[in-house]
Amino acid sequence: MNGLLRAARRVSSPFLAAILTVAAFLAAGAAAGYAAGNWTTSGVDILNPAGQQFIISGINWYGFETTSYVAHGLYAQDYTYILNEIKQYGYNTIRIPFSNEMWKSDPIPGSSRVSACPQCKGLHSRDILALIINYAGSIGLHVILDNHRSEAGNSNEANGLWYITTSKNYYPESSWMSDWIHIEDWVHGVKQTEGATDTVTVNLNASDGYPIVLGFDLRNEPHTVCSHTGCNYLGGSTWGTGDGIDPTVNPNPNPFAPSCAATSSCHDWRLAAERAGDSILGEAATNSWAYPLIFVEGISQYPTAMGTPASGPYDFYWDGGELLGVNGNAGNPGGPIVLNAGGNASSLGPAVNNQIVYSAHDYGPSVYAQPWFNTSTCYASGCSSSSLADLWETHWGFIDTANVDPVWPGHSSFPWANTGATAYTSAPVWLGEFGTGNSSSDLVTSGAGSEGQWFTDLVNFIQSSYVLTNGNNSGISVKDLNWTYWALNSEDSFALLGTSYTGLANPEKEYTFLCVDQQGPLAIPPGTGTGQCGSSGVLPNPQ
DSSP, X not given: OOGGGGGGOXXXXXXXXXXXXXXXXXXXXXXXXXXXXXXXXXXTEEEOTTSOBOOOEEEEOOOTTSTTOSOTTTTTSOHHHHHHHHHHTTOOEEEEEEEHHHHHHOOOOOGGGGTTOGGGTTOOHHHHHHHHHHHHHHTTOEEEEEEEESSSOSSSOTTSSSOEEOSSOEEOHHHHHHHHHHHHHHHTTOOOOSSSOOOSOOOSBOTTSSBSEEEEEOOSOOOOEEETTEEEGGGSOBSSOOTTSOTTTOSSOOTTOOGGGGTTOOOBHHHHHHHHHHHHHHHHHXXXXXXXXXXXXXXXXXXXXXXXXXXXXXXEOOTTTBOGGGTEETTEEOOOOOEESXXXXXXXXXXXXXXXXXXXXXXXXXXXXXXXXXXXXXXXXXXXXXXXXXXXXXXXIHHHTTOOOOOOTTSSSOOGGGGTOOOOSOOOEEEEEOOOOSSHHHHSOSSTTOHHHHHHHHHHHHHHTTSOOTTTOOSOOOOSOEEEEXXXXXXXXXXXXXXXXXXXXXXXXXXXXXGGGOOSTTSOOBSSSTTSBTTTOOOOOOO
């Protein structure tokens, strides 16, 4: 998402005995897909390489995906100043969007775009991104790299896909895949030469000793393209349609098998995400690198149990937020993400479990007046047909509440073993984007179906996944949700930072709302003093 186009978008002997013990431990780790330095997952939790829980409490900082080819704000402040603010305000992770065009062409951003960053002047885009990643890691922040779109621009890719093959802009799937491989190399210190030769080497580890880059958000907001004449589900990003492999016969195929992958004509986002994830993990295995986390977003609509991919009817949700396809329904086979280390059309590498994180985006009525925003909108499960908690559970929360149970119509169980995968009932969920404006009504409810109601209730819902109170109990047992707020940028209508990237656009949004969901050692401490969480008031209860 990008604030410039928000109004247009929708919706892991004693001496001899010791050696054998260590060898057995290492063998077990290799079989499970672990390696030294891995960020991994366990159930709904993300774990750092020491095996300790890490909850993403982060912020989006955009710009590299736009025609500026660089993070916005460097015309006002140096990148070190902005990163220090991110840490000061209690965030532990930055989601950084980029475009394939930026990655490949690696231009020198215009001097006016980096006028407040002396070190950036004359550098190419990748080198500036490397500076940001390196300094972020040095102060204990982590990074998720987000492939936001193909050609440089604002918002998500207009065609709803992870590639574009027009005569003007040609970024086929093969290019998208190779870019991810090169990015995996780059974050491990391998300088790249495409467009320009890198001069800044990316550091691998942050000050905490763990890889700065947690992992990769494979594509921003895959979706169906809709117009005044209707929506073409099969023409955009689908989930589980198989791309020529009949999902009623095999809903869990080798993702490299569809021939459309070679011609950039695929539409099944679930299989494309597996191809990219498998390739990234295969590159890591080849180089004996720790596996990164693989973040996979949802789509925007999915056929109902009475519907078909070709003709619907469909369940509609936010772009990138529709994860119903993971389970499927009585009329459409489910398709959870499963991963392998490498593969091709004839064979797959070993199964890799515990590296997948599902991602959803969620917004309020200021972005689009969805039908669930009405005079009956309420918070708790079962409160009405427009219960926000039920809406969130249905579309993405079920993955967090151990309700992954994919349907294969006509069969008693899903064929997990087709790719060697281990069955799972839950996985971490990451709200990669959610945001609101800076007026009082954007934060606090002004009635059922309002922007403020949605924001207050979502902050409470996330909070309930850490600490359950009488006020935030939705009746849905979510646990340890991960999130990154949209967006840091001063120029955004949902801005966290104030004018010229200094201070806060609205301190109440930070010190009453977002801070209550921050987790980990960088979180703003509670209290009523200046700069403390609660200093601008107590988080209101849900509607």
